[in-house]
Amino acid sequence: xxxxxxxxxxxxxxxxxxxxxxxxxxxxxxxxxxxxxxxxxxxxxxxxxxxxxxxxxxxxxxxxxxxxxxxxxxxxxxxxxxxxxxxxxxxxxxxxxxxxxxxxxxxxxxxxxxxxxxxxxxxxxxxxxxxxxxxxxxxxxxxxxxxxxxxxxxxxxxxxxxxxxxxxxxxxxxxxxxxxxxxxxxxxxxxxxxxxxxxxxxxxxxxxxxxxxxxxxxxxxxxxxxxxxxxxxxxxxxxxxxxxxxxxxxxxxxxxxxxxxxxxxxxxxxxxxxxxxxxxxxxxxxxxxxxxxxxxxxxxxxxxxxxxxxxxxxx
Numbered sequence: 645x646x647x648x649x650x651x652x653x654x655x656x657x658x659x660x661x662x663x664x665x666x667x668x669x670x671x672x673x674x675x676x677x678x679x680x681x682x683x684x685x686x687x688x689x690x691x692x693x694x695x696x697x698x699x700x701x702x703x704x705x706x707x708x709x710x711x712x713x714x715x716x717x718x719x720x721x722x723x724x725x726x727x728x729x730x731x732x733x734x735x736x737x738x739x740x741x742x743x744x745x746x747x748x749x750x751x752x753x754x755x756x757x758x759x760x761x762x763x764x765x766x767x768x769x770x771x772x773x774x775x776x777x778x779x780x781x782x783x784x785x786x787x788x789x790x791x792x793x794x795x796x797x798x799x800x801x802x803x804x805x806x807x808x809x810x811x812x813x814x815x816x817x818x819x820x821x822x823x824x825x826x827x828x829x830x831x832x833x834x835x836x837x838x839x840x841x842x843x844x845x846x847x848x849x850x851x852x853x854x855x856x857x858x859x860x861x862x863x864x865x866x867x868x869x870x871x872x873x874x875x876x877x878x879x880x881x882x883x884x885x886x887x888x889x890x891x892x893x894x895x896x897x898x899x900x901x902x903x904x905x906x907x908x909x910x911x912x913x914x915x916x917x918x919x920x921x922x923x924x925x926x927x928x929x930x931x932x933x934x935x936x937x938x939x940x941x942x943x944x945x946x947x948x949x950x951x952x953x954x955x956x957x958x959x
Contacts, residue, residue, distance in 0.1 A: 648675030649745065649943040650899060653930045655679050657950045658739050658895045663687040665735055665891075669723035669742035669871065670694060674703030676741055681707045681714050688714035691730070691737070693723040695773040695862070699747055724870040727878070727889040736891045742871060743899040744864070745946065746772065757782060757828050758858065760850040765829035770854075770861045782857040786825045791817045801865070802856030803904065812838045812853055828854075855902070868905060872912040879921040879953050890953050895925065897950040906947050913951050925950035 648654075654676055660666055660683035668677040671692040681690050690707050694700040697720050704718040719729055723742060730737060750772070751758050757769035768783035789797065794813035798804050804812070815838040816825065825831050832850040839849050859865060874889070875896055881888030890896075900906040906929065916922035929947035936943050 647748075647940045647942075648672070648679075649743065649940065649946040650930060650932060650936070650948050651676065651679055652936075653948055654741060654897060654899075655683065657925050657930070657948070658741060658897050660684050660688070660739055664738035665689040665691065666739040667691045667723075667726055667730075667737045667741065668693065668703075669726065669740065670744065671700055671703035671718070672696075672743065672747040673699055674706035676743060677703055677707050678710060680739065680741070681710055681716075684714050686712045686714060689735070690714050690716050691726070691735070692716065692718040693721060693726060694718075695720070695722060695776075696747070696750065697773070697775050699750070722867055724867050724874070726871075727874045730889045731887075736889055736894075738891050738894050740875075740890070740894065740896045741899075742868075742897070744868065744905050745899065745901050745942075748942070758854070760828055760832035760848060760854055765827055768826055768828055768831055770858045772862045780861060782831075782861050783824070783826050785857060785860060786816060786831065787820050797860055798853050798856045800856075801859040801904065802852035803902070804852045804856075808839050814838075859904070865904060865908075868908060872908060875953075876912060876916065876921075879916050882953055883921055892954045894953040895950060896922075896953065897925075897948060899946050899948045900929075901945045901947070906949070909949050913949055916951060916953075922951040922953050925952055 660680045662685045664684050666680050666684055671677055671694040677690055677692060692700060692703055700718055700720050704716050707713060707716050750756050755766050756774065757766050768781065768786065770782040791813045794816055795810045798812055799806050799809035812835050815834050819825060819834045835850045835853045878888040878890040882890060882892050898909045900909055917924050926949050929949050932943035932946060
């Protein structure tokens with residue numbers, strides 16, 4: 645069963661109240677949304693977004709099945725569409741949560757192509773929206789990008805040192821000249837052969853290349869940048885008393901899992917606080933405590949940052 649990360653800090657910091665409109669940008673299997681829904685009650689509203697249609701349906705059903713469930717709106721699209729879709733319905737959010745990780749069932753399904761673990765080999769896909777007609781899969785990228793483009797992607801999105809990124813890219817180009825790279829197992833094998841395992845201190849050598857491909861396939865950093873820009877614009881609208889998609893005092897929480905995500909979140913939130921457009925709810929990123937780490941090891945890399953829109957002059 646999927647266990648949401650940092651559930652207690654999320655509820656405590658975002659402090660959902662009865663009757664509020666709350667957005668879960670990445671519904672997953674509904675763990676966070678359910679905890680929030682219990683607080684907003686039947687007079688509240690939960691708005692769910694997810695690129696995975698199956699998970700979105702399960703999350704929506706999970707929330708709707710709660711005693712005294714709130715109204716549930718579910719959108720099978722990117723959370724970048726939240727401002728537009730709320731505005732079209734005359735809604736404003738009191739709470740926004742974005743958990744930038746992905747659900748355990750996505751990792752464990754070999755057909756999705758996310759995992760390099762033994763026994764989970766499958767097609768090299770990595771699309772979060774498996775129903776999408778988009779031809780851009782991880783296999784498409786691995787087999788068509790130039791060696792330089794592959795090295796830059798692995799360096800920038802996988803955070804590999806440049807020399808290692810170039811070595812991995814060279815191996816990929818050599819291997820695909822013999823036979824296309826279409827499975828997670830073959831990709832992982834090629835990447836592992838490029839670098840000695842001792843360079844990774846217990847981390848599988850394939851980890852960073854798989855991360856790079858997943859980010860590129862799903863434009864994860866572009867989507868995050870768009871969300872952060874929407875939050876900045878909405879904070880400015882609140883200051884001016886203009887219409888926007890966030891209510892004054894709205895609480896925003898974002899859970900990131902690596903520095904490429906955490907850095908822009910930290911920078912944007914700090915900028916809003918410095919401009920007195922928001923107040924910080926987290927002095928530094930909140931991490932899992934020992935009890936949660938023992939129960940859910942996947943929470944180890946999770947970092948939660950949160951702000952309240954409206955600056956220090958708002959309650």
